[in-house]
């Protein structure tokens with residue numbers, strides 16, 4: 001029976017049932033027993049009050065509803081899920097359990113007098129930071145201010161292991177509290193405040209690591225990869241099948257590398273305030289006070305007013321100046337907040353023509369001219385112009401290792417152009433099937449291929465590349481990019497990654513597979529079919545090493561043929577210097 005038919009049948013049956021004499025009798029006797037049961041005095045007050053109120057009875061005081069805490073369902077591989085694992089580990093290391101740190105959230109939520117709230121949300125001095133989370137925040141343990149036998153785990157943004165700090169606790173969750181860093185009393189040996197370049201550092205939520213040497217940043221990211229496998233691939237770690245994690249590959253640019261930024265603003269709700277220009281920039285991370293020089297910089301609201309971004313490329317900073325000027329003049333036209341897209345666009349210049357004529361649309365300066373910067377690409381013998389695009393539907397071009405890639409400005413493309421030649425080479429080298437003879441055919445499958453970055457950059461010397469991608473738009477760009485780069489051996493399919501296995505016709509022993517899924521990783525359906533297909537090699541690139549670890553734990557342990565593989569190498573790539581983010585690349589081969 002179809003679901004629809006079944007529902008109709010069920011509802012007709014229900015009506016008949018409700019109208020039957022037996023049903024009415026049961027209902028009546030239930031109502032009678034409800035009214036006459038002496039134990040129902042409390043539960044049936046409503047009826048008593050409406051029907052039997054005596055003239056001089058005390059009026060009923062309406063009982064206020066208790067506010068409840070609703071825990072949200074969290075994906076274990078998302079930041080909040082990982083934080084919980086990191087907290088549990090910290091507790092274990094300090095001989096504590098979750099029971100020792102439970103916070104009385106219900107009392108805080110229902111505290112009208114602020115008596116309890118103020119006890120919880122307070123300043124605490126001389127707190128020792130114990131470790132760093134994979135989100136780049138410090139973690140510490142402090143005493144619970146109300147339940148004296150209990151402790152609290154506190155997140156200390158911009159706190160480093162061994163720092164002694166003063167903090168202000170401002171938010172409570174069941175198993176941890178959040179704080180602002182007020183002062184650093186004793187510095188961790190890692191802390192290098194002299195390295196900070198960004199005037200908003202220590203306040204902005206965009207970067208966490210500017211006060212670390214770059215070597216320390218790379219090492220911390222190596223640890224993030226190791227911890228992710230410890231948490232999400234315990235069987236692989238336990239059986240010692242994880243290779244030593246390689247050093248994190250550095251980004252050639254450690255500042256001014258981001259090719260896309262999205263400053264935003266909120267409009268005030270009160271009309272009176274519409275006269276005042278709201279801040280335009282990025283989110284503030286709490287209300288930290290530890291860098292006295294930043295107290296006034298960017299204002300004190302939830303959005304910082306940012307006039308330059310130390311991580312964005314030069315042309316994006318020029319675009320930011322242009323768009324801020326425009327915003328100064330036009331902010332009153334906005335009724336609601338909005339996000340402004342700033343995306344770098346690259347043009348290969350024809351040096352026989354004036355630059356202005358080749359730029360196309362882009363962010364304009366005060367005189368209405370499209371702003372641009374130029375770069376000489378000596379390796380490929382070309383001169384490039386960079387413009388800043390603000391229209392998300394405009395087609396932009398990225399230039400990677402001699403190839404050009406077009407895509408819509410609002411669509412996904414890797415965000416650090418400087419590291420892409422290194423990553424694409426690493427992927428290409430690791431896809432090669434060892435001991436291949438020169439004339440032997442070899443094939444490539446690029447799952448989650450986007451606009452074709454890895455397919456096209458790995459296409460040389462390969463017999464055929466098949467890319468699969470869920471976004472039809474990205475696939476049409478992948479096709480267009482293959483054509484414009486003179487690449488004829490790539491075919492792209494629109495669909496979920498597993499659609500690939502319906503039509504795959506390349507011999508598995510001669511095929512290597514690239515996986516580059518979104519943050520949530522691959523699903524079991526895909527991993528199972530991948531194992532069934534049994535390719536010669538797999539290169540798994542991930543912007544969330546935690547979901548990568550989970551997927552590989554499943555693939556290697558829980559799929560029949562996955563057991564024949566080993567992780568040959570595993571390492572991070574630093575796509576986002578000065579931040580906690582790490583891109584992880586795992587190479588798998590058959591044993």
Ligand SMILES: C[S@@+](CC[C@H](N)C(=O)[O-])C[C@H]1O[C@@H](n2cnc3c(N)ncnc32)[C@H](O)[C@@H]1O
Pocket residue numbers: 412413414447448449450451452453454468469470471474495496497498516517518519543
């Ligand atoms: C991290 S991006 C990688 C894109 C490409 N490899 C690159 O480097 O430019 C992930 C891509 O997976 C696509 N995607 C998301 N879910 C998918 C699915 N179930 N099957 C296939 N592609 C998917 C997204 O549209 C996105 O283009």
